[in-house]
Amino acid sequence: MKRKPSTEATSAWIRLMRVQSRVLDCVEQDLKKAGFPPLAWYDALLELSRAPSGELRPVELERQMLIPQYSTSRLIDRLVDEGLASRRECKIDKRGQFVEITEAGRELQKRMWGAYSAAIEKYVGSKLSDADAVKLSGLLDRLGCSCGEMKLPPVAQANANTNETSPSR
Amino acid sequence: MKRKPSTEATSAWIRLMRVQSRVLDCVEQDLKKAGFPPLAWYDALLELSRAPSGELRPVELERQMLIPQYSTSRLIDRLVDEGLASRRECKIDKRGQFVEITEAGRELQKRMWGAYSAAIEKYVGSKLSDADAVKLSGLLDRLGCSCGEMKLPPVAQANANTNETSPSR
């Protein structure tokens, strides 16, 4: 049961690793050069701003962002430290809490989307036709599901047509 | 000059980020569970083992692996600490040095390739036909070059047909 991967598969693997890290680097660099915090902050702010009343349980955020629990916990710490979100206790479950995005948080999210969307266009959009982007998405999707177990909840749909919303990573 | 990315491009971006990180995680997990060190070690050992006499200047390694200088420096530290490589002074340029892979290093690289190739097959090869893998590679290549400036030196060609060699990330 140890079939070797084909050269084609191996080559795709290498490119997937290389290209992703290069493109991500470029985008993160652009954001940083524009004076913005890391993309993870954007993702969190976006999830929060999308939530019904601008607040989520950390556990929800964790599931949306597909990052580990402790990582969520500390990300929230940083957001709170910067005044971008605030913690609120949860009356019905005293273990838990709510994290609520602040006005500053909403505003930063919107400003970041300007730089972020420009970077996506620069490093992805301008390199591929829409048709090719769709092909690429399709091929990637075939890899994405079921690593070990899969559960992609109703996670972050892209939604860039209304010219105000924005994607998450 | 701030054209917004299409939904298609944005969606491809999101998937690129998500899928890569999931697949990479899976592969790294498999390696770790098999008791092996991180993939970066493998990449370094592979580059060294491929070099003419099993040794490279750190600068070369850095260029091959596309990682920053300090990262190379510390990776070499760890390899040396574990007896997988050794530093040799460079007579002709006293600033520099050579890093030479040891027998243990060569052996580890080969053993890792067993687990590594199995993981590639499991998470990539088995999910795509060879034809689709080629399509994916092609689409990714269109993104990969020229982030800022590009220089992909004669970097790591995939070469899994001879059943003993192996790829780098």
Next chain:
DNA sequence: TCAAGATTGATGCACCTGCATCAAATGGGG
């Protein structure tokens, strides 16, 4: 009702990374 187990969130530790900077050595132009 109550003890055992599950869930929620925080945190100490080790390690890894990026950034800035350093020292040593080289090499080239005046």
Next chain:
DNA sequence: CCCCATTTGATGCAGGTGCATCAATCTTGA
């Protein structure tokens, strides 16, 4: 020949991540 810019490699520091574990609370089932 000498000074200065460049190349090569190391390292202190701040921050981020994974792992293990903890305390508090909730839930379940006997």
